[in-house]
Structures are given as C-alpha cells and as structure tokens.
Amino acid sequence: MSRVRAAFPWLLRLGLAGLFAYAAVGKLRDPSAFAREIANYQLLPDLASHVAVALPGAELVAAIAILLPDARIRRAGALALAVLLVVLLVAVTSVVVRGVNVDCGCFGAGSGEVTWLTVLRNVGLLAAASYLVVRDESSGSVGVSRGADGGVPAP
C-alpha cells in the first residue's frame, strides 16, 4: 500500500509530462496553424504569434522539469504547469461562456472543439499539477531521499 502511495506522484508526473510533451510537439509541428487557432479565441489577437511561439516551449520545459531527480526543480516544473493550466483554463472557459465555437488547438491542429469537457479536463489537470506542488512541499525531498535511483519507487 505504501508502495502504491509512493508511486502515485510519479505516475501523475509521468502522465502530466507525457501529455504536455505530446501537446507541445503537436503545436511545434505547425506553429502558424497554432497561431491562427489562438487568434480565433479572440483574446488578445495581437499577441497570438508570440503565444504560439512561447507556449509550446514553456510546456515542453515544464514537462521535462517534473521528471528531473531534483525535487526543487520538479516542484517548480509542477508550478509552471499549474500556471500554464490556469491561463489555458481562463482562455477555454471564456470561449465556452461567450459561445465562440473554435478549435481547441490544445494538441496542435485538429484537436477538436472547445467544450465544457475541455474546461473539465483542464480543471483535472490543474488539480494534478497542484497536488504535485503541495506533495513535494509536504514531503520535503520526495524522490531524492528515497533512494539512490532518484526516488523512482522500485516496482
């Protein structure tokens, strides 16, 4: 049971890292299409190109950071993901509330429309990232103090 409890944060990290890395790569494949999708959100359209360039890089770096052995970097990565998720959550919620029917762009082109399900998904991801921020704080150096293998629990 304690092994499961110890493994849970790492499963969360792996899941979040995989998801955000996949999302970042999808956006990096066609930055112009992603910039158009951001502009379609009708939120600060003048900044669409800058967001399209900066966001995938930030997602990728944060995704890598939450897998690093240093608990301080991991925690910062989790907080970075939480910050990004808050921004994305505000964007998709405003789109749904305003009734703007746009493509999500969450994983690059062809990610499907923004719906309340998208909002719910982002809330869940935000909860997971927040848990990782708090978890590493409450347990000190989770992962570093558990073993020489960087804290990955033994199978």
Added chain:
Amino acid sequence: MSASISTIVRPVAPLLLRTSALLALGAIAGYVSNALRADGVSLTDFDAPASCSGPAVTAPPDAEECDPEPLESVDPGASEPDHAWSVAP
C-alpha cells in the same frame, strides 16, 4: 506589515524564482526554435484572421453578421432581377 509580507514571501520566493526561470527558459527556447525554422510564425506581421474567416472557427458568434444574405431565386424568364439595392437610373 512588511515583516509579515516578508514572512509569507520568503519561503516561496525560491520556488517562484525557479518557476519563472523555467517558464522564461521555455519561452526563449520557443523563440529560438521559431527563428531557426523556415516555416516559423512571423512575429512582426502575423496576419490574425478575422473572426469570420478563421479556418478553425466553425461557427463564429456573430455568424448572422458574417454570413451574406441568402440569394433570392431569380426567375429565368424575368428580364431583370429586382434588386432592392440597385441604383436607379
């Protein structure tokens, strides 16, 4: 007052600094990657699509304003269609 703010901020300051550094690093990496790409986004003259013509917009909120008026059927036998907007001679 300043002491209490310091008490709150001091423990989280390193975390906030590291988080900001990660986000900045990612953003810079994104800019560098975009600059190195032949098909990168133009940051200076990106042409944001109008809300009615964006390829990802499947049904803009002001669709009634965007969509042109449906064309009236024209009787092929009529000599001249009766357009309300036609300029009088």
